[in-house]
Amino acid sequence: MQVINYIRGVRRLYFLDKKNSIFTHKICHSDVTLKDKITADMSLNTQILIAAILGIAFGFLLSVFPQSGFFTSSLYGLGIISSIFIGLLKMLLIPLIFSSIVVGVSNLQAGGQLGKVWKITVACCVTTTTLALILGIGCAHLFDVGKGVDIALFQNDMNQYQTPDTLTPTSFFTNFIQNTLINPFKAFAEGNVLAVVVFALFIGVALVHGGERFKAVRQLAAQFFEIMMLMISWVMKLAPLGIFALLAKLIATEDLSVLSRLAEFAVVVTGTTIFHGAVVLPLLLWIFGKMDPVTFFKGTRAALITAFATSSSSATMPLSMKCAQENLKVSPATAGFVIPLGTQLNMDGTALYEAAAALFVANLIGLDLSLGQQLIVCLTAMIASLGAPGIPSAGMVTMIMVLQSVGLPAEAIAILLPIDRLLDTVRTVVNVQGDMMISVVVDRHTRETVTEPNS
Numbered sequence: 001m002q003v004i005n006y007i008r009g010v011r012r013l014y015f016l017d018k019k020n021s022i023f024t025h026k027i028c029h030s031d032v033t034l035k036d037k038i039t040a041d042m043s044l045n046t047q048i049l050i051a052a053i054l055g056i057a058f059g060f061l062l063s064v065f066p067q068s069g070f071f072t073s074s075l076y077g078l079g080i081i082s083s084i085f086i087g088l089l090k091m092l093l094i095p096l097i098f099s100s101i102v103v104g105v106s107n108l109q110a111g112g113q114l115g116k117v118w119k120i121t122v123a124c125c126v127t128t129t130t131l132a133l134i135l136g137i138g139c140a141h142l143f144d145v146g147k148g149v150d151i152a153l154f155q156n157d158m159n160q161y162q163t164p165d166t167l168t169p170t171s172f173f174t175n176f177i178q179n180t181l182i183n184p185f186k187a188f189a190e191g192n193v194l195a196v197v198v199f200a201l202f203i204g205v206a207l208v209h210g211g212e213r214f215k216a217v218r219q220l221a222a223q224f225f226e227i228m229m230l231m232i233s234w235v236m237k238l239a240p241l242g243i244f245a246l247l248a249k250l251i252a253t254e255d256l257s258v259l260s261r262l263a264e265f266a267v268v269v270t271g272t273t274i275f276h277g278a279v280v281l282p283l284l285l286w287i288f289g290k291m292d293p294v295t296f297f298k299g300t301r302a303a304l305i306t307a308f309a310t311s312s313s314s315a316t317m318p319l320s321m322k323c324a325q326e327n328l329k330v331s332p333a334t335a336g337f338v339i340p341l342g343t344q345l346n347m348d349g350t351a352l353y354e355a356a357a358a359l360f361v362a363n364l365i366g367l368d369l370s371l372g373q374q375l376i377v378c379l380t381a382m383i384a385s386l387g388a389p390g391i392p393s394a395g396m397v398t399m400i401m402v403l404q405s406v407g408l409p410a411e412a413i414a415i416l417l418p419i420d421r422l423l424d425t426v427r428t429v430v431n432v433q434g435d436m437m438i439s440v441v442v443d444r445h446t447r448e449t450v451t452e453p454n455s
């Protein structure tokens with residue numbers, strides 16, 4: 001009974017009273033009609049889409065007057081707006097991850113579901129990342145990316161690049177563990193997502209283990225989680241403005257001309273990433289999650305556009321969670337467990353990019369990678385995507401490890417850096433999409449046996 005009441009508490013949805021902005025503490029179906037909710041969501045979704053288009057157009061307009069006062073003052077204004085939006089999302093991130101995992105794990109554990117959810121989540125992550133790697137390597141081969149490009153064009157950039165310390169998979173793993181099992185207060189203060197995830201997993205299990213004794217703490221965690229979701233609803237109201245500013249700033253400040261030097265690689269990687277996100281993932285979702293792509297994309301549009309604009313799956317996580325729960329109807333316990341974990345560990349777009357980029361660099365310097373070496377690239381790219389934090393250009397840092405794993409020069413990063421910020425937009429969308437998709441699949445395969453509240 002306790003468990004049922006507890007889950008019922010968590011299942012309360014988090015809507016703002018549209019008229020007076022008062023949070024209603026009632027079950028959604030009784031207070032806000034489904035039609036009202038869909039209308040409100042649709043209008044926000046549409047606003048976000050329009051804001052994204054306007055942001056890109058305004059960015060192009062600004063780039064026409066790069067030296068003008070209009071450019072400088074607009075950039076200043078856009079910088080302030082985007083910092084407020086990203087700052088608010090980051091402010092909520094760590095408390096949200098912590099509370100959602102604690103609540104999710106304690107609910108799943110209480111319902112005897114944790115083991116099953118965990119196994120399906122890992123199986124989905126490994127499967128989708130492996131498919132992404134095969135696609136990345138396959139397309140790089142198919143289009144021979146980098147072959148015939150004159151390396152001398154990049155010699156200057158490469159010479160100026162400071163080679164970082166060697167990053168091998170073993171040193172990477174040691175660092176990974178050393179940075180994960182740390183003082184939780186340090187982790188909170190430094191925003192170390194992985195360490196917070198691990199600590200929250202422990203607390204969630206301990207709460208269930210303690211049973212009745214820790215009932216008050218469980219309720220506190222559930223209410224704290226509700227408060228976080230309420231605050232996300234507020235931040236969402238700023239999303240159209242934030243996304244407009246982020247995209248306008250990105251387009252206005254990126255040097256789009258460098259794209260042409262690496263056009264073929266950029267087109268192949270972006271096209272393959274889009275193929276993974278538009279064909280492979282929806283197919284898997286349809287087969288294993290029994291959800292049609294239109295419903296999925298409609299329900300997740302706000303999160304996907306935010307991922308595109310922020311290039312950060314961590315910053316997008318609050319929205320991913322909201323979309324999964326409210327639009328895709330994933331149970332809060334499953335979404336609360338799978339999405340934060342996926343944000344940190346499941347990055348199909350990043351894995352695909354790193355594998356294709358390693359082949360690009362090898363072709364560029366005229367090195368034929370053997371099959372064994374390509375396998376090493378894939379394995380390292382998988383580890384690298386596990387460890388890459390969900391922030392802009394994180395994949396570029398872990399990319400060094402992938403290059404060095406088969407003896408490719410780390411300086412080659414200098415070639416990719418100028419276009420990375422643009423390519424990052426699309427791969428982050430696919431990273432975020434994968435997390436939400438996995439939450440649907442996991443939910444579908446565990447929901448029948450999850451303890452549902454009495455309504």
Ligand code: ASP
Binds near residue numbers: 311313390431
């Ligand atoms: N920006 C990506 C993300 O946040 C990580 C990457 O650089 O690949 O998911």
